[in-house]
Amino acid sequence: MGLTSQTTVYVMAAWAAGCVGLMVWLWPRLAKPGLRSVLGRLAVIGVTQVAIVAAFSAAVNSSYEFFGSWSELFGNADTAPVALTNPQEQNGGVTGISSVSGSLIQPGGNQQLSRVSGLPSGPAAQNGRVESVRVIGRRTGVVDQAFVYLPAQYFQKAYARQRFPVIVALSGYPGSVYNLAQYLRVSQTAGELQSRGEMQPTIMVMIRPTIAPPRDTECVDVPGGPQTETFLAKDLPDALKSVYRVGHDASAWGVMGYSSGGSCSLQLTMRNPNVYTTAAALSPDYRVKDDPTTGNLFGSGPKRQARINGHDLMWRLKHLPAPQVSVLVANSKHGERGYGQTLAFVRAVRAPMRVVSILPNSGSHNFPTWVREMPAALKWMNQQLTFPQDVVPRHHPNAVTTAHPKGGRSRVRAGASVPARTSGGR
Structure with a gap:
């Protein structure tokens, strides 16, 4: 269940709604005088507030992608290089x-x-x-x-x-x-x-x-x-x-x-x-x-x-x-x-x-x-900005070429590797 997934948002919203319902149900029992009742009321208010804020934050983060994963949220983002591809x-x-x-x-x-x-x-x-x-x-x-x-x-x-x-x-x-x-x-x-x-x-x-x-x-x-x-x-x-x-x-x-x-x-x-x-x-x-x-x-x-x-x-x-x-x-x-x-x-x-x-x-x-x-x-x-006047060498032992969409060929600079195509759009 990813941090930005809709499932996470729905789960957090359900948790918040459940906390509100539980608070309403428990409140009459916690209305009695005494330290225990006071502490109980403070506890249910605190848990409910945390649940509501967490649900709202999950919804906002899902829309704006402030943090992309749970690891990023808790400061444990992966920084290790992954496999090299071409x-x-x-x-x-x-x-x-x-x-x-x-x-x-x-x-x-x-x-x-x-x-x-x-x-x-x-x-x-x-x-x-x-x-x-x-x-x-x-x-x-x-x-x-x-x-x-x-x-x-x-x-x-x-x-x-x-x-x-x-x-x-x-x-x-x-x-x-x-x-x-x-x-x-x-x-x-x-x-x-x-x-x-x-x-x-x-x-x-x-x-x-x-x-x-x-x-x-x-x-x-x-x-x-x-x-x-x-x-x-x-x-x-x-x-x-x-x-x-x-x-x-x-x-x-x-x-x-x-x-x-x-x-x-x-x-x-x-x-x-x-x-x-x-x-x-x-x-x-x-x-x-x-x-x-x-x-x-x-x-x-x-x-x-x-x-x-x-x-x-x-x-x-x-x-x-x-x-x-x-x-x-x-x-x-x-x-x-x-x-x-x-x-x-x-x-x-x-x-x-x-x-x-x-x-x-x-x-x-x-x-x-x-x-x-x-x-x-x-x-x-x-x-x-100036349009660069330099060009990629026409012949180079380490040059990489990629297929041109119209049948021609475009040459990528020497020593380069080409990222996988990930075109987006809806």
Whole structure:
């Protein structure tokens, strides 16, 4: 009985209803005076409240996929690499899997992806494709799920040796890749913009920055703890470059996110301008601080304050050279509390860093607001990212080829393995 399954929701709801009924039945017996009766009333009230909250939480988690499994909920998520696989070509299609070694991208489960509406279906060369994969962190040992949207051009013969720009989309906390696909509609919006010629063909990578659930690490390399920044700034790009035809220069890489994912996108870009040169942050914060969900992010000792300052973007703008990056920040004047901070951030930016803003008059800290801002953010990012000029070598001893949906062949970069096809859509 999985954490996100409807069976779990129904069981929790039945348990809550049973507790309410039991409380009503027991209450007359517990109405007598005396310490035992008082303690009994407190006990049944407490158990009933816990049951109701648990049922409500299970229903919300099933809809939004904050935690994908019981192990994640209790902080015991599996981080061990799984078997390495590679699709084989049979009769013009990808139909078999055999073991290979060295892959940092592996096929992921299709359970969440199958629940996402509006994903591309049909021939990939016409509509593109979304794959569910697991990203293996070579340095950190982290294993994190991701959805990868590949545009139609990725599968077309004319682009067989072409690399593509990349936008990494980050969820908020606790968040999930399901939220990015279903509620923020990252791949659907990008696909629509690209089909209308308003956005160049771009690979969209949807991933959550919560690599050590349920802890919120705020994209920080925690001393003696989770190395989130290293995973997102080094492991993730390396893994994607090892499998997909993506640009190798930072000018082809951008990162975006909402809420704490937006904060993370700014942090990654300003702290790692040699990896990401463009960021779009929807409703971000501009400094990282400890709270009950994060624990101690910066350690102790004489270097603690330096670590705190390094993740305070306003401090960085005041005391450090401005990085040569472009960022977009979005916050609503009425309905969100970060509007004043956003204005202060915009005023603090100086060359060679560039900033633009989306400042609607009203909007709350929720998906409807971020969905409204998504098209403008993606089109702006599209204008900043360069379409890679480098191409995959035509002949290479370790090159891998995959069958083209229309009978042609597209060449994947040298040394790559291809994730299993997991197209979603309803």
